Amino acid sequence: MLEPYYVSYFNTQGNFIFLSSIFLREVENMAIDYSKKKVLVTGGGGFIGARLVHALLEKGTKVKVLDVRAGLLKEGTNQNLEFIGIGSDELSGGIADKDLVEQAVKDVDVIYHLAINWDALTWRHMLPLADLFDANIRGTLNLLEAAKSHGVSHFLFSSSEAVYGKANSFTIDEEAVCKPELWRGDPGPAYGILKLTTEKLCLMYSHLYGLPVTVFRIEVVFNDDEALLLSRTGVDRVVKGEVVGLIEGEGRASIHVDEVAEAFLLATLNEKAYGQVFNLANPATYMSHRELYHLIIQLTKSESKIKLITDPMRISSAPESINKIQRILGWKPQKTKEDLKKAIAQSIRSLLAHRKTQSGNHRG
Numbered sequence: 001m002l003e004p005y006y007v008s009y010f011n012t013q014g015n016f017i018f019l020s021s022i023f024l025r026e027v028e029n030m031a032i033d034y035s036k037k038k039v040l041v042t043g044g045g046g047f048i049g050a051r052l053v054h055a056l057l058e059k060g061t062k063v064k065v066l067d068v069r070a071g072l073l074k075e076g077t078n079q080n081l082e083f084i085g086i087g088s089d090e091l092s093g094g095i096a097d098k099d100l101v102e103q104a105v106k107d108v109d110v111i112y113h114l115a116i117n118w119d120a121l122t123w124r125h126m127l128p129l130a131d132l133f134d135a136n137i138r139g140t141l142n143l144l145e146a147a148k149s150h151g152v153s154h155f156l157f158s159s160s161e162a163v164y165g166k167a168n169s170f171t172i173d174e175e176a177v178c179k180p181e182l183w184r185g186d187p188g189p190a191y192g193i194l195k196l197t198t199e200k201l202c203l204m205y206s207h208l209y210g211l212p213v214t215v216f217r218i219e220v221v222f223n224d225d226e227a228l229l230l231s232r233t234g235v236d237r238v239v240k241g242e243v244v245g246l247i248e249g250e251g252r253a254s255i256h257v258d259e260v261a262e263a264f265l266l267a268t269l270n271e272k273a274y275g276q277v278f279n280l281a282n283p284a285t286y287m288s289h290r291e292l293y294h295l296i297i298q299l300t301k302s303e304s305k306i307k308l309i310t311d312p313m314r315i316s317s318a319p320e321s322i323n324k325i326q327r328i329l330g331w332k333p334q335k336t337k338e339d340l341k342k343a344i345a346q347s348i349r350s351l352l353a354h355r356k357t358q359s360g361n362h363r364g
């Protein structure tokens with residue numbers, strides 16, 4: 001365990017040396033020679049998956065990607081990158097196809113399970129729930145069974161903060177009661193229920209069969225150019241100058257995709273992480289919905305007004321606690337709220353440019 005986060009000592013020449021936690025985390029993980037490892041990333045073409053794949057390739061790791069689309073990755077760009085399942089059917093291909101899963105899991109040391117069949121663009125499912133639950137739960141079980149039979153050394157699962165649902169306490173740690181069925185906003189209660197179900201299946205394989213499993217409950221992510229906490233519907237209302245109704249006290253934190261990738265790498269083949277569930281958030285980026293929409297109104301130069309709605313039964317939102325992952329793994333996010341604001345501004349510019357292009361096409 002890396003505690004405290006900052007360490008100092010005197011070297012043999014009597015010089016005072018100060019080491020940061022970032023350097024210490026790298027030293028601890030140097031024991032893993034990634035160039036000798038072969039891993040599988042499901043959903044590797046996605047927002048988080050692609051960043052994790054790039055981070056692994058930078059370390060010389062041989063990476064298999066099981067996905068129905070290459071997404072943010074490009075085929076044929078790295079000799080250590082192998083794609084499986086590209087072009088297969090969303091409901092019956094990818095992780096839902098036992099043969100593809102068997103091919104993907106063979107000879108890998110570690111599985112990073114990030115795949116989910118959902119509509120990530122709007123966070124609203126576009127297919128019947130029965131089909132989505134069938135494909136995702138069956139797909140996760142296919143992976144777990146293959147991991148067990150092939151003796152995979154570590155299975156890391158990407159869950160979501162949506163499993164908590166409606167906040168019922170001021171502190172949301174990993175022991176908080178999960179009530180995703182009470183969630184009223186995006187990505188909707190069904191998404192949280194599915195994530196909670198699949199993470200429990202992963203933990204069952206850990207407890208019953210000894211499969212080393214780690215679960216991350218991840219906050220909404222952003223990168224330098226895009227912030228996924230933005231609702232396109234909400235931005236459209238602001239652009240049109242409509243009144244925006246917000247529940248007073250609500251808000252959320254975010255986390256940079258690089259920090260998510262770092263947490264996955266830090267936990268990989270780390271026995272301290274086996275059987276654990278970790279919140280993955282950056283409390284420094286927390287924004288109330290009121291603050292967020294004031295920023296959107298400013299960026300779009302809109303005349304929209306904000307109407308605050310009081311909910312006497314609502315407990316004010318708070319970012320998820322990250323004390324556990326800091327204590328056990330020594331992970332600590334580095335990004336700031338200003339980094340998030342820059343990503344929001346870039347997202348708004350991109351959305352406005354897209355609207356302008358669409359408008360021009362309609363007129364043409």
